[in-house]
Amino acid sequence: MSTRYDAVIVGAGVAGSTCAILLAQAGWAVALVEKQAFPRRKVCGECIAASNLGLINALGIGEKFRALAGTPLRRVAWCAGDTMIEAPLPQLAGTQQPWGSALGREHLDTLLLERARELGATILQPCSVHSVDQFEDQHRCTTIDPAGNALVIEAGVLIDAHGSWQRGPFTDQDSSRPPCASDLFAFKANYSSAQLPEGVLPVLAFAGGYGGMVQGDHGLLTLACCIRRDRLHRWRKKHPGLAAGEAVQKLLEQEIRVVRETLRGAHREGAWLAVGPIRPRIRSARRAAGMFAVGNAAGEAHPILGEGISMAMQSAFLLCERLAGSSTTTDYATAWHRAFAPRIRLASLYAHIAMHPMANRAVLPLLRRWPGLLSIGARLGGKVRCVVDAGKLAGTITRE
Numbered sequence: 001m002s003t004r005y006d007a008v009i010v011g012a013g014v015a016g017s018t019c020a021i022l023l024a025q026a027g028w029a030v031a032l033v034e035k036q037a038f039p040r041r042k043v044c045g046e047c048i049a050a051s052n053l054g055l056i057n058a059l060g061i062g063e064k065f066r067a068l069a070g071t072p073l074r075r076v077a078w079c080a081g082d083t084m085i086e087a088p089l090p091q092l093a094g095t096q097q098p099w100g101s102a103l104g105r106e107h108l109d110t111l112l113l114e115r116a117r118e119l120g121a122t123i124l125q126p127c128s129v130h131s132v133d134q135f136e137d138q139h140r141c142t143t144i145d146p147a148g149n150a151l152v153i154e155a156g157v158l159i160d161a162h163g164s165w166q167r168g169p170f171t172d173q174d175s176s177r178p179p180c181a182s183d184l185f186a187f188k189a190n191y192s193s194a195q196l197p198e199g200v201l202p203v204l205a206f207a208g209g210y211g212g213m214v215q216g217d218h219g220l221l222t223l224a225c226c227i228r229r230d231r232l233h234r235w236r237k238k239h240p241g242l243a244a245g246e247a248v249q250k251l252l253e254q255e256i257r258v259v260r261e262t263l264r265g266a267h268r269e270g271a272w273l274a275v276g277p278i279r280p281r282i283r284s285a286r287r288a289a290g291m292f293a294v295g296n297a298a299g300e301a302h303p304i305l306g307e308g309i310s311m312a313m314q315s316a317f318l319l320c321e322r323l324a325g326s327s328t329t330t331d332y333a334t335a336w337h338r339a340f341a342p343r344i345r346l347a348s349l350y351a352h353i354a355m356h357p358m359a360n361r362a363v364l365p366l367l368r369r370w371p372g373l374l375s376i377g378a379r380l381g382g383k384v385r386c387v388v389d390a391g392k393l394a395g396t397i398t399r400e
């Protein structure tokens, strides 16, 4: 196996595999390194905004995506206590796919990875990038497979797409902060036979957390949420003996009517998954000469917005069009900041409204009177905004 590539990509989530597809399409020799075996379930709400469907087509997985994904998401609802306020989700203009839909990450990430493989990317999986260093103009990555075998691979371009929830090999990482009450833990579970009205995307607001539910592939419901450490701790003390995920489900069912009704008679498929603490914030899109970050590694929005997949895919396009020389107007870091920093700030505002009972109480009368504010909120959050022109891009990324 070759040990020298044009680009090494660390992590085959949506961001990393999107980069691998685009660079392989442009004729680059690419190595994509992923520590987990696929398919794998992942903590995620799994909603894919309408703004990404063009990108998914451009990546060559559109047909397979449409065959698997859940029904179009046409309405959003704000759900707190016994209240549920609904409004239409904004539609993407000028397309046959005006609404987003949901697809399990075990499917989406596998489709993208297999597409990268098909285009000639070298896939090292399961294999973890253990350390990176620089030698002249080459980045050297030491990878380790599950049997403990080490392999050093080199490339002029190194792309950090390892997400933000696991410690990685990069120096510019979230330092290990001491635990604090406001730390957020993220949970996800899938259910069959759930009773969610078709095409609705409920956003769940409760003291100390927020979440969402969606009907995805194979009729499975995804329930995902974030909860503060202090709230989780107090709740689990009141309910000893319950595993964390089960305690979270009990809390959601007790506090939010729509969760109770949706899960009545539902059957959980697979285990609860959890990660955390998650630290939504702007990180850095360019690390050093020839070293870039995409997806959560570059910056992470509070998941209440359900825009992490969009930001991961779109940041990959922003980077690869520049690496392959088809866009030179602004550098990647500037373009990234312009495109995503406002979304990250807005998501933080929404998250705090949802988590703080007083803010939530203040917002409910406004939403009752003007439910259209929800549609505006979704539009501002990026649901129908794509920062790259997928149609133009598909054919223009070529080797410099």
Ligand SMILES: Cc1cc2nc3c(=O)[nH]c(=O)nc-3n(C[C@H](O)[C@H](O)[C@H](O)COP(=O)(O)OP(=O)(O)OC[C@H]3O[C@@H](n4cnc5c(N)ncnc54)[C@H](O)[C@@H]3O)c2cc1C
Pocket (backbone or CB within 6 Å): 010, 011, 012, 013, 014, 015, 016, 033, 034, 035, 036, 043, 044, 045, 046, 047, 048, 049, 127, 128, 129, 130, 161, 162, 163, 164, 165, 166, 167, 168, 169, 186, 187, 188, 224, 225, 226, 278, 294, 295, 296, 297, 303, 305, 306, 307, 308, 309, 310, 312
């Ligand atoms: C509760 C919750 C709900 C969410 N809901 C939604 C939603 O509905 N819609 C949406 O768009 N977004 C949602 N998100 C956000 C979304 O999940 C993330 O933003 C998205 O997964 C980021 O993609 P990524 O490719 O940057 O990173 P990831 O998807 O995290 O992928 C990183 C990959 O890198 C691999 N990796 C890590 N370290 C190494 C290493 N050292 N070597 C090799 N490989 C490595 C990992 O195994 C992983 O496969 C949600 C997030 C949470 C927490």
